[in-house]
Amino acid sequence: MSRRVSMRLLPQALLLIAGACVAPSVFAQDLLIRNATVHTAAARGSLAHSDVLVQGGVIRAVGPGLSAPAGVAVVEAAGKPLTPALFGxxxxxxxxxxxxxxxxxxxxxxxxxxxxxxxxxxxxxxxxxxxxxxxxxxxxxxxxxxxxxxxxxxxxxxxxxxxxxxxxxxxxxxxxxxxxxxxxxxxxxxxxxxxxxxxxxxxxxxxxxxxxxxxxxxxxxxxxxxxxxxxxxxxxxxxxxxxxxxxxxxxxxxxxxxxxxxxxxxxxxxxxxxxxxxxxxxxxxxxxxxxxxxxxxxxxxxxxxxxxxxxxxxxxxxxxxxxxxxxxxxxxxxxxxxxxxxxxxxxxxxxxxxxxxxxxxxxxLGTIEPGKLADLVLWEGDPLDVGHYAEQVWLGGRAMPMRSRQTELRDRYQAPASSEPRAYSR
The missing domain is CATH 3.20.20.140 (Metal-dependent hydrolases)
Known part of the structure; x- marks a missing residue:
C-alpha cells in the first residue's frame, strides 16, 4: 500500500482503535460459568467447584452442578477464582x-x-x-x-x-x-x-x-x-x-x-x-x-x-x-x-x-448472589495479589473487551518492523 493511501486511511484506523478501547459489547450474554472458585463476598463465602448462571444480565443461580439451559454459552473456569467486579x-x-x-x-x-x-x-x-x-x-x-x-x-x-x-x-x-x-x-x-x-x-x-x-x-x-x-x-x-x-x-x-x-x-x-x-x-x-x-x-x-x-x-x-x-x-x-x-x-x-x-x-452490586447484576471477574490467580490478572470481566452479563489504549499501544510498538514507518503501516 502506498504511503499516500495509508495516510488517507489512518484517521479511520485510529477511530477503530479508539472504539475498541472504549466500547463494551452491545448485548448481554446468557452464560454459565462452570467449575469456578466462587468468592461470593456474601454470607455463603467462597464456594469451590461451583457454577454461576447468568441470564438477561442478572445472576440467576449459584451452586455446584448447574445445567446450562438451551442456547446458554458455557465458560469453563477450571477452578479459577471468580469474584464480583471490584470497586475502583x-x-x-x-x-x-x-x-x-x-x-x-x-x-x-x-x-x-x-x-x-x-x-x-x-x-x-x-x-x-x-x-x-x-x-x-x-x-x-x-x-x-x-x-x-x-x-x-x-x-x-x-x-x-x-x-x-x-x-x-x-x-x-x-x-x-x-x-x-x-x-x-x-x-x-x-x-x-x-x-x-x-x-x-x-x-x-x-x-x-x-x-x-x-x-x-x-x-x-x-x-x-x-x-x-x-x-x-x-x-x-x-x-x-x-x-x-x-x-x-x-x-x-x-x-x-x-x-x-x-x-x-x-x-x-x-x-x-x-x-x-x-x-x-x-x-x-x-x-x-x-x-x-x-x-x-x-x-x-x-x-x-x-x-x-x-x-x-x-x-x-x-x-x-x-x-x-x-x-x-x-x-x-x-x-x-x-x-x-x-x-x-x-x-x-x-x-x-x-x-x-x-x-x-x-x-x-458487590456480591455474587441470585438477583444481582452479573458484574463478574474471572481471575488467573489470587485477585488480591498484583502478580495475577483478570482473564475476563463481565458487566451486566456483557463480556468487556480486555484491551485498552495502553494495550493497543503496546501491541502496536511490539509489532514486527515493516518497510513503512509505524504511523503508516498500522
Whole structure:
C-alpha cells in the first residue's frame, strides 16, 4: 500500500482503535460459568467447584452442578477464582482525562462568591467514553464513586456510583463530599475550628432557622435544599478526614444531626474504632498509609484496616493520590491490608460488598448472589495479589473487551518492523 493511501486511511484506523478501547459489547450474554472458585463476598463465602448462571444480565443461580439451559454459552473456569467486579475507589474516572490539562478536569468547583455549593454534581460531566475506563476494567474494576474535589470551599459537592460498562448515568443515590482537618483549613479562614462554625450555620440555613434572604447566608436556595436532603438521611456524607481529634468531633456532629457519614482517609481512625463501629460508620482507608505525610497523620499505620475491622468497623479502600489513573492499585491496597492482619475475605469485601452497601447500591452490586447484576471477574490467580490478572470481566452479563489504549499501544510498538514507518503501516 502506498504511503499516500495509508495516510488517507489512518484517521479511520485510529477511530477503530479508539472504539475498541472504549466500547463494551452491545448485548448481554446468557452464560454459565462452570467449575469456578466462587468468592461470593456474601454470607455463603467462597464456594469451590461451583457454577454461576447468568441470564438477561442478572445472576440467576449459584451452586455446584448447574445445567446450562438451551442456547446458554458455557465458560469453563477450571477452578479459577471468580469474584464480583471490584470497586475502583473514590476517583475522577470519566471526569478527568489529563490532570495537568484543566479543560479535561471537571471535578472541582471554584467560585469567588458563595463558594459553598453542595448542589454541585460532578456526575453531570461524566464521560462514559473516557480512555481511563477500559484501563481500569482490565484490572477487574467494574464500578467507582465519583468524588467532588474541594476548590473554593470545604464542601466539595456531590458525586455518585458509576458502573464502567458504558452507562452514562449514576446508579443509586448521590453522596456529598466534605473535607475536614488541616487540608481543608485554608478554605475555612485558616482554622479547622471554623469548619464546625460554618457547618453549624449551613445546617441552620438548611433547616430554615436562617432567613433565605439573609445577607450573610452561605448557601443558595438550591444548596439549602440539597443539604436538607442529607440532613434527612437521604444519602451519605463522605468526609475526608485523618486526625483522631477531628474524627471525634465529626462523630459528635453526625450523632447530633442524625446524618449518615463515611470517612475517607482516616489515617488515625483506628484510635476511635469502637466509636466508629457503634455509630455504624464505614471507613475508606489507604491500605498503603504507613508514615505520616502531615501532622494529621501522625498515627498512620499499615494495621489501620485490621484494627478497624477487629472492632467491627466496615472497611473499604481509597487512594490518596492520582486515584483515577491508578485505580488498578486498589488491589494492592487491599492486599497490603491483608498482609498486615486483615482477613482475606474482608479484604475482598472491602473491594466489593462494603463499598456497594456504604454507597447505597448493595442491592445491585458487590456480591455474587441470585438477583444481582452479573458484574463478574474471572481471575488467573489470587485477585488480591498484583502478580495475577483478570482473564475476563463481565458487566451486566456483557463480556468487556480486555484491551485498552495502553494495550493497543503496546501491541502496536511490539509489532514486527515493516518497510513503512509505524504511523503508516498500522
Amino acid at each position: 475507589g473514590i476517583t475522577d474516572i470519566g471526569i478527568e482525562e489529563v490532570s495537568g490539562e484543566s479543560a479535561t478536569v471537571d471535578s472541582t468547583l471554584k467560585l469567588e462568591e458563595q463558594p459553598l455549593r453542595p448542589e454541585f454534581d460532578v456526575t453531570l460531566a461524566f464521560n462514559p467514553d473516557s480512555v481511563l475506563i477500559p484501563v481500569a476494567r482490565l484490572d477487574g474494576i467494574g464500578f467507582t464513586v465519583l468524588g467532588a474535589n474541594t476548590g473554593g470551599g470545604f464542601i466539595a459537592g456531590q458525586g455518585g456510583v458509576m458502573r464502567l460498562d458504558g452507562s452514562a448515568d449514576p446508579v443509586g443515590p448521590l453522596a456529598l463530599f466534605i473535607r475536614l482537618g488541616a487540608s481543608g483549613a485554608e478554605l475555612t479562614g485558616s482554622s479547622r475550628a471554623a469548619q464546625w462554625m460554618l457547618l453549624e450555620q449551613m445546617v441552620s440555613e438548611a433547616r430554615g432557622r436562617v432567613p433565605a434572604d439573609s445577607p450573610h447566608a452561605l448557601l443558595t436556595p438550591a444548596g439549602r435544599a440539597t443539604l436538607a436532603r442529607y440532613l434527612a438521611g437521604q444519602g451519605r456524607i463522605v468526609v475526608q478526614v485523618d486526625r483522631a481529634a477531628d474524627i471525634r468531633q465529626l462523630l459528635r456532629w453526625a450523632g447530633r444531626e442524625k446524618v449518615k457519614i463515611a470517612i475517607a482517609g482516616g489515617a488515625e481512625a483506628w484510635r476511635l474504632a469502637p466509636q466508629l463501629a457503634q455509630a455504624g460508620v464505614p471507613v475508606f482507608v489507604d491500605g498503603l498509609g504507613n508514615l505520616p505525610s502531615s501532622f494529621d497523620q501522625l498515627g498512620a499505620t499499615l494495621q489501620n484496616a485490621a484494627r478497624l475491622k477487629a472492632a467491627g468497623v466496615q472497611v473499604s479502600f481509597a487512594q490518596r493520590d492520582d486515584a483515577s489513573h491508578n485505580a488498578r492499585k486498589m488491589r494492592q491496597l487491599a492486599g497490603n491490608a491483608v498482609a498486615n492482619g486483615l482477613p482475606w475475605d474482608d479484604g475482598l469485601a472491602g473491594l466489593t460488598r462494603v463499598p456497594a452497601q456504604a454507597l447505597g447500591v448493595g442491592d445491585r
